[in-house]
Amino acid sequence: MSNDNRSDGTDGAKRGGIIGAGVPRIDGPDKLSGRANYAADNLPPNLSYAYGVFSTVASGTVSRLSVEEARQMPGVVDVFHHGHFPTLYRSPSSFAQGNKVEETRLPFEDERVYYEGQFVALVVADTFDNARAAARRVKVDYSAESAIANLEQGVQAHGTKKGSGNHARGDAAANFDGAAHTIDVTYRTPVETHNPMEMHASTAWWDDDHLTIFDASQGVVVARNALSKIFAMPPERITVHAPYIGSGFGSKLWTWPHAIATAAVSRELGRPVQLVVPRPQMFTTTGHRPETRQRLRLATDASGKLVSLRHESINTTSFTDQYVETCGSVTKSLYSCPNLTVSHETTRVNRGTPTSMRAPGAAPGLFALESAVDEMADAAGVDPLQFRLDNYAERDESQDLEFSSNHIVEATNRAAEKFGWANRNPEVGSMKDGREIVGYGMAACNWEAMKMACDARVSIRADGTAFASCATQDIGTGTYTIVAQTVSDVTGIPIDRVTVKLGDSSYPDGPVSGGSWATATTLPAIAKAARAALDEMKRYATGDNGAFADSEADALEVADGGLRSADGTQTSFADILKAARYGSADGEAHTDAADSEYSYRSFGAHFVEVRWDPGISRLRVARVFSAIDVGRVINETTARNQVEGAVVMGIGMGLFEATEYDERNARPVNNNYAEYLVPVHADQPEIDVILLDYPDTKFNEYGARGIGEIGITGLAAAVANAVHHATGKRIRELPITLDKLMEDVPQARSA
Amino acid sequence: MRHFDYARADGTRAAIQAHGSDDEAAGYQTGGAAYLAGGTTLLDLVKLDVMQPDKIVDINGVALDEIERLDDGRLRIGAMVTNTALARDERVTADYAVLSQALLAGASTQLRNKATTGGNVMQRVRCPYFRDGVSDCNKREPGSGCAAIGGVNRSVHAVLGTSESCIATHPSDMCVAMAAIGATVEVEGPDGKREIDFAEFHLLPGDTPEQEHALKPGELITHVVLDAPMQNARSSYLKLRDRQSYQFALASSAVIVTLDGNTIRKARVALGGVGTKPWRAPEVEAALEGKQASEALFADVAKRAFDNATAYAHNAYKIPLGQQAIVRNLVDLTQSVDPTAA
Ligand SMILES: Cc1cc2nc3c(=O)[nH]c(=O)nc-3n(C[C@H](O)[C@H](O)[C@H](O)COP(=O)(O)OP(=O)(O)OC[C@H]3O[C@@H](n4cnc5c(N)ncnc54)[C@H](O)[C@@H]3O)c2cc1C
């Protein structure tokens, strides 16, 4: 590992090696033993259960809704619907104000149906089973309208609308015409659905006008703020809890209709209500990655240097909201090219509102860009690895800024070497191993590094322990653990004596767990709060009756769980606090969002070996070697786990994942875990991840840029490029299923 | 979940009595009684509200969990023998490798630990339009139409044995192996015991896709009896799918052959993932017997299995894929030196 320019992040504290160490998750035992309480594990007294009635048409209006039979069913408490639901208010849904929701329409707001699987009624009963049985007895008549089922139908029916994140420099069109080598290709990606193991769930109750809600949420503060707008009540009267989340992949970033409905009916009924979104509706009412169509036009000069690049993307969105999948976000700055255009448009279809899914924009965008780069390299007659090395940008040309730290060339070369790229015979289909044809492919990966404002609190307590809190979340990625590492790093208190509390909106404001920014955002605030607690400790120590009453605070240094004076006298924090008769020394801190002095991005490269057995049409990914440059690695184990998990998810994106809609009526068809395919253990390749570990101290004191998303970017393209190398087939529409690779597939004789 | 009566039977007679025979279609959709074995199909569909029995007769206490070798060499499998137990049974691994492999290629470990022999024979289709409880589906609601025709029909829809009424594949792997081996289904009902040839047990959809099997109302499967193993046979199951585990077959083949040198003496071929029932391919068998094993021969005969295939919008690839399943399986079986290695 090249740790040569590792800096010594935090001042004052010695680096006992805990930053970067592969510390096991501190929440592991709770999760393994079942003690970890997820949203639906909360069973307050007098709990009732809600179950939805979901629209079975994708477009139209509810013309008649009969609840009589349902009301007669055992255990039913009430049946809510448009005609029987409290008045609520919309959230402005502002990211800047921190009250974003993705689906701005409120549940039961009107009789309209915009997508299949939309809530049209909600039954509350004494048990889950009774609620579900009764929900099935609610009779709903629709006056159905013809549904827009996919992107092509949307574009044809009503065209597109301009989206955000567009960029232009130079004159891409003029420099395309007449260039030495050009390509003009279109890629398509399907709807993908997050499908975390834990289904969306909310448990809500009210005491004295205070709303408490345990919600499967990646952002308790934003959820609280949005609910405050929706219920028109001050945020202080709402507490959102999400101590544990069974992952989210983005689907739990923002508050969805079920959580709003749960809180609302709990207030109406004056008793706690729990709602778990059934798996089929996880495909409809809690977001998805939208379908995209992306046109890529690239041109190079005779030597293979890019002279023109256009990335024009259209994605599907709902009829209620415009969600833009910024497929060209990476295209703006990954390669050096003076003439470049990136544009995003949307088209409305009868599906629920899309939302961020792991590496939004970049994941589908880099499938297209990094496939196109291979096609361009091919057209220019240059090795795809060399082509990238020749064209990687040295500075961010879209913002005209230096990168804070960029080691993409080293990442590419090191992964290539370890993978054995030099052994690649460029001729298509030339590398055989028994019945299998071996294909090698590669792609760059890239993700923006972001850092938000953050507050945190740290206490050093008289019993020798430390306590840290922040209203961010651990969505399964290891945030609890790295916060504990940080407290331990700054205070010297061993990690097993550090308690971390997250996922409670009453703690100091912390960031949404998304965008790969939780690490870079939270750790500096935690460190600053820990240092503030140490300053407080020093004041206590040097005050009257203090353990170091004769010393100056500045002369004391932190050592071995206590303070040490210049003459070597050492006193533990516990003794200092005891002497001063304080229970704890507390520190609070606020840290700001990232500045814009540099372009902050993470980089890397994937190398993939696929094996295609044409005799049985079997395609599998055999090896993935990745090198990732994300700044400092805070926890070797959880960091590696993020990349390995993202690689596996990328294989799913490449080979399997697609929510299939019936094009006649816009209904999702494969809406369960058996038929919506993701990789299983038998699909796992050999995975080798190199973490470069160059601290980016221009970005924050820990030099960490975040690692949750970058691993999935580019992976599907590396697979597609390897598939092309093996089979000669350039698959421009995900997923790459075996039927797309087979020869001699006959014509269908029927529909 | 809907409310239903629940009875736990401790013997076959008690089970049959508790079940009764007043239901029209052996616990199909609305009303009627249903036997509960492993529950991996039944409870799933009850929770989805697709099967709506009024009464569930739990047969887990019925002693039908033995595997015994009969004097005539056949193997008699109790209906409650789990898929895991059957796959691991030494008589099965030794004499019917194809069956063991087919079972292990199915579902997941947890499911196989629960799933039973009788339940597997009786499992319902995986067609999403059947399972959604809403779409037009002749199997769920006779006469309503078939949403799969003209809809999404890539994975769990057939190219063989389809009709205008229904195109869903029979999803079982186990049954494909049994179809190749040859078997008899022993049943017991209100009118006593009888035997049904395995090949006749599952019905083609025709214009009555709601009728899936030859059981009369109230009849219970007590055993499946496998034909005596062929002497010196080699057998194997090959399942092709998108991901490498935990997916129903897109196409599969169960093949049993006996060889004399390089000459194929006897061949049994059945297909999964492509037919509306476990699909025996006698035309392929006939074209193989007496011939010299060669890949060219296999490629030629495999085509015959699909002479009458009908491809739908998204599943035409199953025609070549099914052929590949036959060819590769035959190549591997006829090339391997050790007959038990397959
Ligand atoms: C996610 C998933 C994946 C799967 N993947 C595969 C796969 O890849 N390959 C595969 O082959 N299978 C697969 N299966 C299906 C599985 O094999 C069947 O669900 C199982 O074999 C059914 O057996 P059971 O004992 O659980 O039946 P049950 O669910 O108990 O019963 C099924 C039906 O049979 C009836 N029944 C049960 N026993 C008898 C009897 N003795 N006599 C008369 N009627 C009876 C019941 O009334 C019911 O109608 C999968 C299932 C699931 C849920």
Ligand code: SF4
């Ligand atoms: S294929 Fe069969 S099961 Fe599927 S919708 Fe048609 S009739 Fe129903």
